Amino acid sequence: MKPVRITLTVNGIKRELDVMPNESLLHVLRDRLHIISVKGNCFRGECGICTVLMNGRPVKSCQVLAPEADGSEIVTLEGLVKNGEPSLVQKAFLEEFGYQCGFCTSAFVLLGEWIINNIPNPTEEQIKEVLNAVVCRCTGYQQIIKAIMKAAQWKREGKS
């Protein structure tokens, strides 16, 4: 087993890394690049806490093999902050208290980001459908749904 050289664009910064083939993207991000908003939890693809946006699509990074991610563009929670200013979804989460212990929040914010970019006028049902992918052990789903609805509304109104 030899190290493989991969190129990743993580939160807009291009990185060249030597990784082992049997690492997961989760390990590359967390242990090699020290992006600690990405957390490992179940390692089975069930809880979704390790969600990142890979080429604009949410994926469970514990199930992505590191060499497979070569050439892809990764966005994590850290990448949403532009010039020290939180994104719409992050602001909405703060305002609607869409977090309790905060463990799953990074994953939900990324899903929210995907929703407001892909579904212009999301209904509660559509949001629930997408949020199926991530588990919140505090069960604070109601506030999370409200927060994403609010962010989508802000986006429609052109707020930044």
Place this chain on the structure above:
Amino acid sequence: MSVGNTRKESAVVLWREYFPRYEYFKVSSLEEALKLKAEYGENAYIGAGFTCLTRRMRAGKIFPKYIIDIKGVEELKKIESNGDEIFIGSAVTFHELKANSLIAEHLPALRDAALGYGDLELSYRATIGGNIGNASPQADSAAPLLVYRARVVLKSLSGERELPLEEFIVGVNKTAIKPDEIITGFRIPHPPAGSKSGYLKFKRSAEDRAVVGIAALVANIKEPSQRTVRLAYVSIAKTPVYLREAEEIFKKDEPINKLINEAVEAAQSKYDMPVGKRGIDLRATKEYRLHLIKIGTKALLKKLIEGVEVL
């Protein structure tokens, strides 16, 4: 007392955070993949989405020496119709199945299965080839493919062969594939004109596999001798079940409700769910599964025949 390999005997299976050691190949053409598969045989695992492979590696069930990633092979990602058959490549993801117009028009049961499959993140990565190739008793796509009489296309360097899906899956995680072969896709004859089909899945949570999954296809329901009713089930036995008896049962000139009851009994007699090491089936008990077969079959057939939503 032998020490040796205690992993298999121990009751507790350790869940590994890291994968075993393997070599990774990303291929861009089928030719390349076939060559690698011919060279490494059983030690090489084919994958595109890795949603199940990563789970099984971490559970210590499989130890691949080589992993061949076929995600980049264009010809395995197409869905096309050539008049009397529809071809679905093995690296087509469930998300593409959901969104494809050809599937929505001709194979609605397969679309139902894709809609019910896992969650958004899984459907972006999981592929139909992997779903069938794993030969899990709960494989969602297997039931619709069985009622559509799909054939599995297998390719190796020495040529191509086709197997009916029923003969392809032979046991829990066991298929009739040869070590040097790759599933390239599925050939599905167009369903009979005017037929209706659907898939009904009972599950515990969004990302869960089926507790019981039922696919059905009905056509010419008014005319007993012309009637076509096909039923297939997943998660009731060690392999997905195609209920061959149903074809005969529904040819009889009797009230349709009586025939449905007969079909339910035939399906219930197929129950043969494997139990885990500790003698328990984690998803459901036998009684509950038999109950779901009953209400599920009735509800699905009522919906297809009369257009009434029962469940």
